[in-house]
Amino acid sequence: MITPEIKKKFPKELIKWYLKNKRELPWRDTRDPYPIWLSEIILQQTRVQQGMPYYFSFLKAFPTVKHMAKASEKDILSLWQGLGYYSRARNLHKTALQVMSQFGGSFPGSYKELLDLKGVGPYTAAAIASFAYKEQVAVVDGNVYRVLSRVFGIYEDITQNSSKKTFAALAQQLIPQKDPDIYNQAIMEFGALHCTPAEPKCGDCCFAEICVAHLTGDQRVLPVKAKQKAKQERYMTYFMITNNNTVLMKERGSNDIWQGLFEFLLVETPKAASLTEALKLVPDLDKKNISGESITYKHILSHQILHAKIYMAEVEKKVYNCIKKTYNLEEIAFNELPVTPKPVLITKYLKAHKF
Numbered sequence: 001m002i003t004p005e006i007k008k009k010f011p012k013e014l015i016k017w018y019l020k021n022k023r024e025l026p027w028r029d030t031r032d033p034y035p036i037w038l039s040e041i042i043l044q045q046t047r048v049q050q051g052m053p054y055y056f057s058f059l060k061a062f063p064t065v066k067h068m069a070k071a072s073e074k075d076i077l078s079l080w081q082g083l084g085y086y087s088r089a090r091n092l093h094k095t096a097l098q099v100m101s102q103f104g105g106s107f108p109g110s111y112k113e114l115l116d117l118k119g120v121g122p123y124t125a126a127a128i129a130s131f132a133y134k135e136q137v138a139v140v141d142g143n144v145y146r147v148l149s150r151v152f153g154i155y156e157d158i159t160q161n162s163s164k165k166t167f168a169a170l171a172q173q174l175i176p177q178k179d180p181d182i183y184n185q186a187i188m189e190f191g192a193l194h195c196t197p198a199e200p201k202c203g204d205c206c207f208a209e210i211c212v213a214h215l216t217g218d219q220r221v222l223p224v225k226a227k228q229k230a231k232q233e234r235y236m237t238y239f240m241i242t243n244n245n246t247v248l249m250k251e252r253g254s255n256d257i258w259q260g261l262f263e264f265l266l267v268e269t270p271k272a273a274s275l276t277e278a279l280k281l282v283p284d285l286d287k288k289n290i291s292g293e294s295i296t297y298k299h300i301l302s303h304q305i306l307h308a309k310i311y312m313a314e315v316e317k318k319v320y321n322c323i324k325k326t327y328n329l330e331e332i333a334f335n336e337l338p339v340t341p342k343p344v345l346i347t348k349y350l351k352a353h354k355f
Helices: 004-021 033-042 048-061 065-070 073-080 087-103 122-133 142-152 161-174 180-193 212-216 275-279 317-326 334-339 344-352
Strands: 232-243 246-251 265-269 290-300 304-314 330-333
Touching (some): 033 048, 033 087, 048 073, 065 087, 073 087, 122 180, 142 212, 232 275, 232 317, 265 275, 275 304, 290 344, 330 334
16 A cells, blocks of 8 residues: 555655666657657667667657658668667657658657557657656556565566556556656666666665565565566578679568568578578579588577578579579669668678678
């Protein structure tokens, strides 16, 4: 139960801690919803240190939502390379187009309206609404789950919808009417820097006297989260087929990973395949076309583990054109590869071979 005393003390202590310990981050110095929205999308599933360069690159390329709407999806995906979860990049573009077409180029001014934007869920809408417009609506992300579950002793599984409602209601009960934006920043920062997953700083915590996890020793138990299913293992063999400083690639379709990214000719098998086994599935290629050993990559995604081999195959023009037609591939010049959106493992391969 949240007593009036705790309801008053909790946000006060959080904000006090935040003003003393906060990181200086560029999106915290603006009320403009565009850079705030951009930072929130980039930082989903991404550490601040990794996301910061992307934030500046996107602002430089697309200083306003109008500039982003005028860009192509390929331009967005190209800048996004290496950040993963590419649906975020596609939603960036769709949202920019939506803001221009439905809202006259200005972001909606309330939490409820922001939820209508493509790719904007309750957390992102709450962040924009509070940071840009100072609306009293609480954010609930992984850091918030951790802080609230530990301090208030909530042993509900955070993957369950019923539990999400519990946390959302508690978070909304705690957010103060004054400075809701600072409070939201404070509770997320507290979870990121102080009440961390593995080694929370309990010995120097303003909530040590009331924190259930600290008092019971349940820091590693909370928040409760159901065990994830085993990741699916996939085995992929790529052939980088080249001729006269060009390479054959194909844009990946929907309903799978890496939608909209370009890859080499792919052979996917139920288990790891040798070069001989993979070549049986590409009758137009021969071992004599393969130059050098393959490079093998293990690439871990949220629900999948990819085992990929990449072989380079220089072929004559007749074979090149035949493969291009048979597998519906596109011809891309070597000098276009840096701006062609592609999976990170292909980017690593090209970098290793100095393309």
